Amino acid sequence: MLLVRKHGTGSFIQPGGKREANESDLTTLTREIREELGCTLVPDSIQPLGTFEAPAANEPGKWVRASVYKVRVTGQIACGAEIAELIWVDPRKPCERKLAPLTRDGILPLALSLEQ
Template sequence: MVSGTIEIVAALIRDGAGRVLLVRKRGTTAFMQPGGKRDPGEDDIAALAREIDEELGCRLVHGSIQPLGEFDAISAHEPGWMVRASLYEIDVTGDIAPRAEIDETIWIDPSSPPDVALAPLTRDHVLPLASRQTGAVRAVPQQ
């Protein structure tokens, strides 16, 4: 039985080779997109910029933002809940490193993911979408 829906924003970040960045939160096993819940009064972009800074220590490149749609999936970490993610493909600038509640980051080929636990949103929506796209969006090195 589904208890409700958690509204989140999520980022699709690629490197120069087209690999997709995934994160694993502390105390969990599933890898997922960076992002999270909006704070009161935040729009999607403000929430995404805040989450990227808090989780990865880098900055969103505002001219790079491409909305990809809203996607529903079973929550990876809240049993009985769904997530509804507003997904954006973005560039980031600065060094990417796990911070705050993030324990681990990995870069994966979206069309050939490694044998790791993936959040349902990532597995069922984001990686199939990313593997169909040939976007030029990637992490931008620190200037």
């Protein structure tokens, strides 16, 4: 699973971001993947996995709510926009990096369950 860390933050999260006015989940995801990673979603690969909530990693006292999708991308993956670093994580192995609560408690267990 690909995770990113934004400039000025310490926790790794899933690529993606907040909706702009009148955007759907998929429009937002498409835009954010292009801006953050410089690549494009493969349309027939998009699988909705659910909606998750957790305390925000970088905004104390706030919560995040994320619609999560499994996707494939095409093109070269690289840090763009506000992304400082990216890493590939195997959900079957412990991660030595600091993960956001949503990633650690929701998304990684979900990814692991999808492999079984």
